[in-house]
Amino acid sequence: MKKIKIGICLSLFLNLAFGQQPSVKTIDQKVDSLLSIMTIKEKIGQMNQYNGFWNVTGPTPVEGDAANKYDHLKSGLVGSMLNVRGVEEVLKVQKIAVEETRLGIPLIIGFDVIHGYKTLSPIPLAEAASWDLEAIRKSSEIAATEAAASGINWTFAPMVDISRDARWGRVMEGSGEDPYLGGKIAYARVKGFQGDDLTSPNTIAATAKHFAGYGFAEAGRDYNTVDVGTSTLYNIIFPPFQEAIKADVKTFMNSFNELNGIPATGNAFLQREVLKGDWNYKGFMVSDWGSMIEMIDHGYAKDGKHAAELALNAGSDMDMESYVYVKYIEELVAEGKLDIAKVDDAVKRILRVKFELGLFDDPYKYCDLGREKKVIGQKAHQEGVLDMAKKSIVLLKNENELLPLKKKGQKIALIGPLAADKNSPLGSWRIAGDDNTAISVLEGMQEYKKNKLTYQEGVKLSIGENDFVKEFKVNTTDRTGITEAVALAKKSDVVVMVIGEYSYQTGEARSRTSLDIPGLQEELLKEVYKVNKNVVLVLMNGRPLAITWEQENIPTIVEAWHLGTQSGNAIAQVLYGDYNPSGKLPMTFPKNVGQVPIYYNHKNTGRPTNPGDDVVFWSHYSDVSNEPLYPFGHGLSYSKFEYSNIKLSANAITENEKIRVSFTLKNTSNIEGKEVAQLYIKDLFASVTRPVRELKDFKMVTLKPNESKEVSFDITKEKLQFYTANNKWEVEPGNFKVFVGGSSKTSLEADFSVK
DSSP states (O other), X not given: OHHHHHIIIIIHHXXXXXXXXXXXXXXXXXXHHHHTTOOHHHHHHHTEEEEOOSOTTSOOOOSHHHHHHHHHHHTTOOSEEESOOSXXXXXXXXXXXXXXXXXXXXXXXXXOOXXXXXXXXXXXXXXXXXXXXXXXXXXXXXXXXXXXXXXXXXXXXXXXXXXXXXXXXXXXXXXXXXXXXXXXXXXXXXXXXHOSOTTSXXXXXXXXXXXXXXXXXXXXXXXXXXXXXXXXXXXXXXXXHHHHHHTTXXXXXXXXXXXXXXXXXGOHIIIIIIIIIITOOOSEEEOOTTTTTTHHHHTSOSSHHHHHHHHHHHTOOBEESOOHHHHHHHHHHHTTSSOHHHXXXXXXXXXXXXXXXXXXXXXXXXXXXXHHHHHTTOHHHHHHHHHHHHHHOEEEEEGGGOOSOOSSSOEEEEESTTSSOSSGGGOSSOTTSOTTOXXXXXXXXXXXXXXXXXXXXXXXXXXXXOOTTSOOOBOSSOOTTHHHHHHHHHTOSEXXXXXEOOGGGSSTTOOXXXXXXXXXXXXXXXXXXXXXXXXXXXEEOSSOOOOHHHHHHOSEEEEOOOOOTTHHHHHHHHHTTSSOOOOOOSSOBOSSGGGOSOOSSOBOOSOOSOOSXXXXXXXXXXXXXXXXXXXXXXXXXXXXEEEEEEEESOSEEOTTSOEEEEEEEEEOSSSOEEEEEEEEEEESSOSSOOBSOEEEEEEEEEEOTTOEEEEEEEEOHHHHOEEOTTSSEEOOOEEEEEEEESSTTOOEXXXXXXX
């Protein structure tokens, strides 16, 4: 009977409206027609999102909050659910929405698919280190395919927040410090999730988050206050969001922080004026978890009702887990404090995405048990994440060419608490992933059987149990195992040390005041180094670390991040030279935490250097130089590359003309390799001060041994414009420098001007 009722009330209505009237074909017209038969309660229901509140394969909730939410679901007062996953679970809640509500409007099912679903790619910061946009797109495509096969049709990714502060735990979830690189990656990730056809059962809607400024939290402390100027907001923070819109990202998520004294969730400037006004964005804005009700704690809303009023008036379309829309919107409309037109606008945006996903054509399109079993973890996905993992590794240092390791005849000591770890390599934000399923470094290196490989843990990284919500307790007292590790190192040819951060030391709410290697690991490293100088340090971490002693003493350092399911295989293939590393840092590494925030595209200041005999009155520290430990864009290879012969096609242009920059790139080694050639520009004077240099382009160039290639970049209007003192994007006339090289510290330069 219920299915017959739905057919009369919605399906038949839509068929009559669209199937028999060829002129009424657009999604917007379908949305308007559906909206016209919705009650205000049903409209509000579309704006309400609940977390998975009961085990749908278990008994139906009969009392308490879960029972209330269940009644809302059956009454059409829920438009979306999150953290419901697996076809069996999703099918049950979708059937309630489609077959037991008056209109049968399908749910959109959201989930944090951050760097994979079951088959895990490297954490996003690691992927950014690849600078390989096609590989990053493919990684998101794999994640979308598995998530979609599990019933999910919406991900809260990519995070496109720019951040310059490694203390902030969520740097692992983004693309680093640069707006140009971050924008290109944002575009690639959105395309990977959404594909070219959002109605395909293999694609899911993406979310650009967090709008805006979240990565600039004061002191790197998550959820903290953000206070930035207009130039930083428009020139640094906004560009990756704009690139996500170019990729047709379907949803935005607002951020926990305040901006200019107003919480982002209630910030009309961000949501109504900029996003939906200036940028003409047609998708919808979802709040972050509970961020509407949290405006009370901010001191901005007096109560939940006021929070609902502020949020909707500001442009927040869907309430995630604050319950204020479903409680108060109808009352606020009746009181004249909310315009029903704003309710309608929000509902239209939400329904449009559901139509675009094809959910009205087939609400169960994501609920195929056979596809779920076939797709999850398939061989092609394992191969894809392995490729991504290898490309994400950055060779920071390789003195004496300890790497690549010889493939036979060596006695290799593998030491460190992360060397045999099968959990940390999975990284943070992998809530659908299964614990302890990563290939460990030990397992990866055991595939190379012609060396004598011996493993010692050395020290334990943690004490006690840990899970996603508990604090991670670092071992600082138990030195058991150091003596045995030192003895092993003493009788080995080479030591591979695998140390770093446990995966849940990074991610949301995982801010740190120290960027040192945690616990007793550095002590272990120093003791090993005393007896064997041939140390290859493999770092596993989710943020830049301050490893000054390591840089000064350890001959070879590999930044291996948290690389996901195939971590150990990827690391082993790089260590043994079966893959030549080509990764480049997407974030600056500081010498110590006192330099943080530190970033390459800083301003010059009025006293950038000591101009004469005065040794005090210039911008510097008294205990350490201003230079970072490793600059943005840094990364070595087993090949060696030489840049030379920079040339410009013109020395002066108008704003609508372009200059071609060309140079020679040579592989001076006998090993084929890939180099990420980078283009930077410096605007020497402008209406607002400009950075000392800015990344404006990059190319991956493959060179055979001793091969040279002429590489070129075009400098166009798009690469010269910025948000000026006139409060608009434009190119200003003036003098410029252009730099090309293998990192942000390159010195190969030329000059040009814009008339």
